[in-house]
Amino acid sequence: MPASSSRKLWYPVWLLALSMLMAAWPCAADTTALEMPATLPAPAAIDALAERTLRLFNVPGLALAIVQDGHTVFERGYGLRDRDRNRPVDPQTLFGIGSITKSFTAASLALLVDQGAIGWDDRVIDHLPELQLSDPYVTRELTIRDLLSHRSGLGEGAGDLMLFSRSQFTREEAVHNLRFLPLSTSLRSHFAYNNMMFVVAGLLVERVSGERWERFVQKRLLDPLGMSGCHADPVAALAHPAQDADIAVGYHEIGTTLMKLPSDPLKAAAPAGGILCNADGMARWMRLQLGAGSIDGRQILSRTQRDAMWTPQTILPPGPTAALSRQHFRSYGLGWFLEDFKGDERIWHSGTVAGMVSLVSMLPERGTGFVVLTNQEDSNATNGLVAALTEAVQGGSFDWLGEYKRREQAAGAARDRRAVDLPGSAARPFLHPPATELAEYAGNYRDSWRGLFSISLQGDHLSLRVSKADDLAGSMDALPHDLFVVHWDDRAFNGSDDAYIQFQRDPDGRIVSATMRLIGSDFSFDVQDLTLRRQPS
Structure with missing residues (x-):
């Protein structure tokens, strides 16, 4: 697809500055100075990588920005932000940045540490x-440090059913219900990615500062940084957008068809994943980080606290491409993943929300x-493009986009092989019990942390509806031994999250409870933590 919108590229000036910096290298003492040469690809090569990404991974549109030595040296949009209306992506197009928001919540607490209002180990x-x-x-x-480093003892994604699928929980309600969630491990013993702890962190920002998290982040970070058009309050930003607002539409691929989401x-999860931002604004966020808390001569955040966020807290196993990237360490700091990539320190975070995937990746020793x-x-698109750009800066030639496409195809082939044994297949056909038998399961069930689940008989099948979530409902197909599969009605939004529901009986044979388990692998759809107890009729 043709690229669109503006480009910032100070190419000859940047090369001159780089040569001057390298000449002065022996006396450089600033740890934020360029420590390794970084040669960016030519603009045409960057365009080719971005456009190949769109084609390989069936991505409608993307925005890309590159920073170098304190400047935004490239920013551009590619493809379409809205396929139905044929609207192009540009550097100002707003995307949901998902979990990259966690770095803003960590920085908000860092500001309060700088003020002396809190300490990381409080x-x-x-x-x-x-x-x-x-x-x-x-x-x-x-401790506050524990909140931001995924080591609380809660399981991966625990509590996420209170946050996503257009949940109606408030932040306060979700945090209150943490007392009912089981822990998976002991405190500080394991890494388990968890959004709820960042919701707690957002509530902590509010309690200490006296301001809502959304206002604090907007006033203390986004606006001072000049992140034009970026919003910390997704509810307000999406409530009444302008007729032709420059906001991307999210898509989910089913087969080869893109479904609009x-x-x-x-509402509750904003501190864990709610910010809306554009490539231009995120470039300024990277400039602040690479500038040790300073941008355009203004110190927004102390170097000490920037360094604290980049300090390993929780050890992680090597990543899936560790052998290819020659990875020696991987860990999580405070709101950031930390690792090495072919000898370079790499600070990064990704985010996924409602049909959008984003990735920020920094190489501090190269100022890039x-x-x-x-x-x-499709995270393969963002991972592949960023890895390809990193490879190019390092002077390498490995085809990362091709590698990620091969991995995606292999994963798809593995899913196809597993499909022959999935519920509803010839090997495990669904049953068709009469309505008189299905009525035995109908009723209201309650889970201690997620609330009410209603199962009703609709003609010749059962239907399940989850409270405090818009349209989180599905039909139920029967398997032997009181086992059913819930197929969620909204296939675009929750189609990959179909789940088993296993009913239990008391000694008299009456249905008294149920548990659930995901058929797929979406850790944010944490039905495995539910215990549904039947309520008196």
């Missing part, structure tokens, strides 16, 4: 005394950063 209950987890020891000992304003924002739920 106990959370000293500022949020109402916080309660299922283990009294963890409740008592959990409605926006998810993330990349941001890619896309409107299709």
